[in-house]
Amino acid sequence: MASRPDSTRTGPGRLLIAIYALFALSASARAAVQIATKFSHAPVAYLLSAFAGVVYILAAVTLAVGTPTARRIAVLSCSVELAGVLAVGTWSLADPATFPDATVWSSYGSGYGFVPLVLPVFGLLWLRRWTRRSRARTTTVTSAEDAGAAAGGDAAHGEGAAPGQGAEDVVADGRT
Amino acid sequence: MNGAVPTTIIVVGLALAGYALLMTALNRRMTVPLLAAVGVLEILLLVEVGIIVAKLASGEHPAGLATLIGYLIAAPLVPVAAAFWGLMERSRWGPAVIVVAGLAAAVLMVRLHQIWPVIHV
Numbered sequence: 001m002a003s004r005p006d007s008t009r010t011g012p013g014r015l016l017i018a019i020y021a022l023f024a025l026s027a028s029a030r031a032a033v034q035i036a037t038k039f040s041h042a043p044v045a046y047l048l049s050a051f052a053g054v055v056y057i058l059a060a061v062t063l064a065v066g067t068p069t070a071r072r073i074a075v076l077s078c079s080v081e082l083a084g085v086l087a088v089g090t091w092s093l094a095d096p097a098t099f100p101d102a103t104v105w106s107s108y109g110s111g112y113g114f115v116p117l118v119l120p121v122f123g124l125l126w127l128r129r130w131t132r133r134s135r136a137r138t139t140t141v142t143s144a145e146d147a148g149a150a151a152g153g154d155a156a157h158g159e160g161a162a163p164g165q166g167a168e169d170v171v172a173d174g175r176t
Numbered sequence: 177m178n179g180a181v182p183t184t185i186i187v188v189g190l191a192l193a194g195y196a197l198l199m200t201a202l203n204r205r206m207t208v209p210l211l212a213a214v215g216v217l218e219i220l221l222l223v224e225v226g227i228i229v230a231k232l233a234s235g236e237h238p239a240g241l242a243t244l245i246g247y248l249i250a251a252p253l254v255p256v257a258a259a260f261w262g263l264m265e266r267s268r269w270g271p272a273v274i275v276v277a278g279l280a281a282a283v284l285m286v287r288l289h290q291i292w293p294v295i296h297v
Contacts, residue, residue, distance in 0.1 A: 014269040018276050033242045
């Protein structure tokens with residue numbers, strides 16, 4: 001079917017959230033272990049890993065929620081993430097002594113196949129599509145969207161959802 | 177320790193990722209054969225977790241025991257979470273989630289070997 005997603009969590013967003021969730025888990029769990037067991041070995045690296053983990057969790061959750069407010073927070077976390085991977089990547093190359101142990105963002109995320117560098121770019125592109133769409137349309141609440149809100153809680157935040165897609169929302173959210 | 181299971185997991189994980197990527201490219205949704213393949217990967221991961229737990233029970237420990245335990249918990253959860261998350265999607269992006277799970281399983285095996293070299297791959 002043609003991908004006409006009706007929330008930031010559907011379509012390509014589904015994949016983005018999956019990758020964000022994976023990175024949220026790996027970065028935060030790893031940082032938790034490192035801080036708990038050998039914090040003094042590389043405090044800067046471990047704190048940055050923990051920070052990265054928090055940013056990934058925030059991005060995954062806000063993309064999955066997908067309300068206008070959540071999208072704004074998602075844009076912020078993706079931006080912080082992009083700035084972080086660029087700053088920490090440069091810092092780790094310029095001053096390797098500060099990083100006896102690697103972070104997710106060391107060397108621009110080379111230890112993770114540069115996914116940390118690419119991910120925020122795709123995240124921001126995906127979110128930009130939504131910002132544009134909601135600006136382009138006025139907020140017309142259709143009856144289908146009302147039904148979606150009743151059935152799925154947060155199903156019908158897609159101001160971008162066409163009337164025909166509101167009904168799909170209900171079906172999709174019934175399964176969640 | 178015999179490296180057959182981790183090696184099989186890497187092969188199955190990569191094959192699953194390739195298969196799911198093909199499904200994404202062909203614009204297919206989640207299918208039963210794809211789910212079955214995820215199930216096979218899940219069983220293999222549980223077997224590997226069992227092997228490692230047995231190894232730990234025999235008294236040997238790696239330096240990064242906490243990290244290893246984290247991996248033992250996370251590894252079997254990834255395919256299950258991916259299957260549910262992918263099933264909720266009614267487009268090609270469902271199989272795309274499975275691509276991530278397949279690749280993650282393969283990477284996890286390599287990382288396990290780095291954490292504890294007795295786990296051969």
